[in-house]
Structure formats: structure tokens, C-alpha cells
Amino acid sequence: MLGTLYVIGVGPGDPELMTLKAVRIIKETEVICAPKGREEGVSLAMAIVGKVVDLQGKDIIEGHFPMMKTKRQGSGIRGQGAGQADELDSKWKLTGTAISERLQQGKDVVFITLGDPTIYSTFFYLHERLVALHPGLQVQLIPGVSSVNASAARAGVSLALADEKIAILPANYLGDLREIFTRFDSVVLMKVNKVWDKVYEILKEMGLVEKSVCVSRAAMEDEEIFYDINNIKQDELNYFSILIVRK
């Protein structure tokens, strides 16, 4: 009998924003896989869980993110960069194998993920691999508080009322950003740190600077909220920075 795989959103950072269900299932399960981020040295998701659940005696599998983007742009990569990407991808495969072994022993496995598992979670790369290995695998996704909702709540703004429309975009997508700003009532830009200067230019041009708020590391201990975005410097912005434009 194959074990069940629980993919659990542990919320954006504040351990109190974990759900009762997340806490219960993590307590009841021996095997926990925690992804380790590329940008952060430790597993943030595991640090959150560790403040609420006693992890002593758990069987912890350290997960590594695959370098999906690097691989996709593949041909342009040479030397050390490509070596690092390969190394990370093979570590990711080891993560899948480690989970697979536990499942085959009939053990349930919990995969924890920051925020909510359905929004920009790396779990889904692993999903394909695991389902290929175990076609009958039972996967249960346990939703969590996403960083999108947490950022809006911390900034004290509503994302949508009544007939309003929300767009959620990774900020590296600058293609038709002007049009999206025009058509949508709320636009949420994720990981805005990498493209801040370009986005700020567009906001200024469209008269949207006053309608914007930037939340860095929402609900984490070192959260920052910028109601005046004019003073933001791109290189000072954190990886977990979200821009909310509310017209």
C-alpha cells in the first residue's frame, strides 16, 4: 500500500497563519519534505513549521528547487552556470526518489510549501515525476494563506469588491503590463525586485504611483510596507516583494 502525499501550504511567514489542518497533519506525519530555496540559505517553510510543531524525531527530507528557467534557456548557458544547474536538477531528482521510497514503504509524506501550494509552488514540478513513478498516487493539497492575500491584508487594502477584476503576474512579465494596468482593477506583481526600475517607470507614466503599495516579506518578522514607493531602490528590495496596484 502506497502512502499518501500531503502538500501543505504553511502560510506566508507568521507561524500563527498556519491552518489548524496544516498543524494537525504535520504533527501526525513522520516524514516531512521541506524545499530549500535558491535565494534563501535555509528552508523558510521549515522554520515556520518548527515554531509550532516539535520536529524532534521526524524524518526530514531536504528538497531542492529545480532550475527550470535556466534549463529552458539551456543553449545559452556555458561553463560553471550550466554545471550548477545540472547539479541542482540532479539534487531535485534525489528529492523525488527519497519521497518515492517512503511512499513505497507505505508511509505518508508531507511536502511543505510557503504560502499556498497552488500559487507558484515548486511542488508541481515534483508532482509530474512522482505520478510517473506511482500512477495511483494519492495527493492531497492542503490550501494555505497565500502571500498575495497576506500582502494585501498587511497593507490594509482590498484586492477586489463586487464586479472588480484581479490580475496576478510574476513581475518578470513586462509584455503587456500597460494594458493589464488599464483593464484590471487590481494588479499584483510578484517578485517585483528584479524589475523594479522598469515597473516604476510604467507606473509613473500611467499616473499609478499613488495607487501602489509595495510589501516586502509580508507577515515575516522583518516585513516592510512601502506606502510611498518613490523611495524604493531596486537593489534594496527583497526577493519576497509584492507590488499591489489598486485603482
Add this chain to the structure above:
Amino acid sequence: MLGTLYVIGVGPGDPELMTLKAVRIIKETEVICAPKGREEGVSLAMAIVGKVVDLQGKDIIEGHFPMMKTKRQGSGIRGQGAGQADELDSKWKLTGTAISERLQQGKDVVFITLGDPTIYSTFFYLHERLVALHPGLQVQLIPGVSSVNASAARAGVSLALADEKIAILPANYLGDLREIFTRFDSVVLMKVNKVWDKVYEILKEMGLVEKSVCVSRAAMEDEEIFYDINNIKQDELNYFSILIVRK
């Protein structure tokens, strides 16, 4: 000293999807305001809370939704309809007054809301009114698991990976739906029951029927998931029905 107003998302329906923070603050606070829906006879949010927190001895304020849309379309409304709208709006004002009184007595007040307070929560109508009455009012929004994330999790689909874009729309917005389906990787249509036939027609025309899943009352006891949307009948769909189109 004015009390603090906590606006708390209690998640989509499953009481276990409440956050630890929601449970703690509701336990600690005497005054609870629970909105009563138009479509449902009882307060769903209160029913969820009641399964986790002992409500004995709490000071419960029953909140009523304002009829914003009816009022906006105002001039077209005659007779009994307009009367009902006025009545509901005056009840809504009474809700604001009841909360205001408690705050003025220095008591904290909890306003509970289904899902997450920043996504289509009626609280924000009340917010304006309360801030007008108490300019220095401290409002704390406590994020919750939104029905958007819960629907995707229950259906077992990812809303976005890597560079993908999500659009969240109330389904009565049919304007440029074709274009939004074309431009976004995931489209989430809220309250799709009222316009099902029209939406289905567009999905069929665009070859998106196979890419769609409809979740009714996600994470509630009587949840239904339609992986095959061909057999859905508009008049059988629940008010809390969400369509996810994932390309």
C-alpha cells in the same frame, strides 16, 4: 480609548482551514460581528467559527450585507425591490452603529468573513463608514485561506508556475472574457452560477472545455467537483461555484 477592529478571514468552509491566529483572536475577543449572506439564510462564517470556538457568552452582532449593486442600478428599480434594498441598507447602517458603539466603549471587535478579507469581502463597505465615524480607528486584517486557493487545491490543480499569469474575475463580467482567456494562463471565475450557459458557450468555442474544472462549495461539507463540465446545468449550480480554466 477606542477598541481595535479585527477583520478575520475564517477560510472557505472547513473549520480546520481556520488559521491559529483567527482562532486565538476570536477566543480572546468578546464582541463578534458575523455577516449574514443574501443567498444563505444563516451566517456561514459564524457556523465555521462555532465548530472551533465556544461562542457562549459572546456579544454577537448580526451583520447584513448592503445591496450595493441594486442601489447602483437605482433608477431602474421600482416598488417592492427598492423597498427591500432600502431596508437592507438601513440594517447595514445599524450593523455599523452597533460595531461603532462597542469600539467607543474601548472594546475590541472581531468582524469575521468567509475566505480571505481582501478578496470580495463586504467588509470594505463597512470600513468606509467606520473610518468616517472614527478617523483614528485601528483596523487589523487577518488573512485567511481564500476560496480561490481552496478550489484549486480541492481540484488538485496548480494556478500558476514560474512565469504564468492568473486572472480572477467575478463571472458577471463577460466583456472581454475571450481575450482574457487568450492572454492568461489561468482564469478563475467567481460565482459562475449566474452566467454558466454563456461562459460554457465561450469555453466550447475556444476549445477550453477540457481545460476547465468547476468547484462548488469548495471545502464545505457538500462540496462538488466537476472535472467534466459538459453536464453542468446552470440552475443546479450553487452560488459558491468557481470555474478554473487552466491552459
